[in-house]
Amino acid sequence: MVCNAEQHVGDKQLMSTFTSNYSNSAARTILTLGFIYVSGQIPYTHENKPLPGNPTIAEQAEQVIQNVKNILEASNSSLQHIVKANIFLTDMDTQFAEFNGVYGKYFSEHKPARSCVAVKQLPLGVALEMEVVAVDKDANKL
Template sequence: MKIVHTNEAPQAIGPYCQGMIVNNMFYSSGQIPLTAEGHLIDGDIKEQTHQVFKNLKAVLAEAGSSLESVVKATVFIKNMDEFPLLNEVYGEYFHTHKPARSCVEVARLPKDVLVEIEVIALVKE
């Protein structure tokens, strides 16, 4: 196992790491719309989702992977009524490569954000 850490994404806000590599697979922790400096993006679902993808790209790059290597994404959304807006942004990042995905509405997310996304990806050998 290898712990993945980058200063290009927000630091963990609890007792966990940004991600782990096990057997050429990267497992990310859920990313929320915090900047690398730890500032919350206080925008709508689209703005928050763009920040989440910026964070995911940073931890994936540190792991030696990329969005094109994601095999599974799990999306947690505060309000399923905003699903079409989330999907619009999600499609900007996964337009040709479309990994498996789950999306669930949750009662509350850390820091009361609107979206959190975690991914599993292949790591380049």
């Protein structure tokens, strides 16, 4: 992850934009005024490769949540600091319960606001995508 741009007012950083090599059309993460906006994460490994074989929705969910976790930790946040999650599935009827089982392992006590939406198709033919908004661990110091 590379910090491509920072905007400051006085000594207060207003926004940082982080990108990765998997998309040139969107920032992976934007930090602004104590909030961390993470673009949709798909079940690709940190080497920017799809999961091998024919992964289950549970395996894909594990990878997506791990991707989100890694980004948040690099941005001075964590899964427990997520305030909103948007989940996109390509087949709500067959995927929701399996996805929700994995999601519940990570969000059993801390439950962010969440939307789960069925979509016709996702980029690169993946079955799920997750985007989140989190707060910086030090947001109360802003």
